[in-house]
Amino acid sequence: MRSIRVASLMKALATGLVVVLTVLPALAIAARPARPFEAAAVFPPWWDAARVRAAVAPVGEISATGRMATVVTVIGGTDVAAGLRAAGAWFILNPALIGCAVRPGATS
CATH class of the missing domain: 1.20.5 (Single alpha-helices involved in coiled-coils or other helix-helix interfaces)
Structure with missing residues (x-):
């Protein structure tokens, strides 16, 4: 048995x-991000919004923020994902998967 x-x-x-x-x-x-100039990044949960902004600043511009300040969508140069990894992001995702995609021609 x-x-x-x-x-x-x-x-x-x-x-x-x-x-x-x-x-x-x-x-x-x-x-994986579909476009090399746009990515969603998840930074460590103990980081505050100011630290996330400081980490993202050399890479690109934050276009959207998630419910937590450590989840952001970034638009930048030709390889945003590599820059975000170097800046300390834990995960790099396709913004469309988490509902943060910036649509071409959209205005804030």
Whole structure:
């Protein structure tokens, strides 16, 4: 009886691993910024808004802020993502995935 449970558990774990290994690369590709001049960045949660602004300033301009001051959308030069990583961002995302995309021709 115990060996049947272990076998069922191993089968479930193997299935879960296959699903995760299939889905994760697709999510990683979808999360990458679509345009090199615009990206959403997530900075450490203990940073305040002033520190985030100071980190972003050399990279570009903050076009939107999330509910937390550490989540920002930045518009800048040709490779905003690399600059944000160097500035201390934990994650770089496609702004469209978090609802912060700046639409061409949109006004604030």
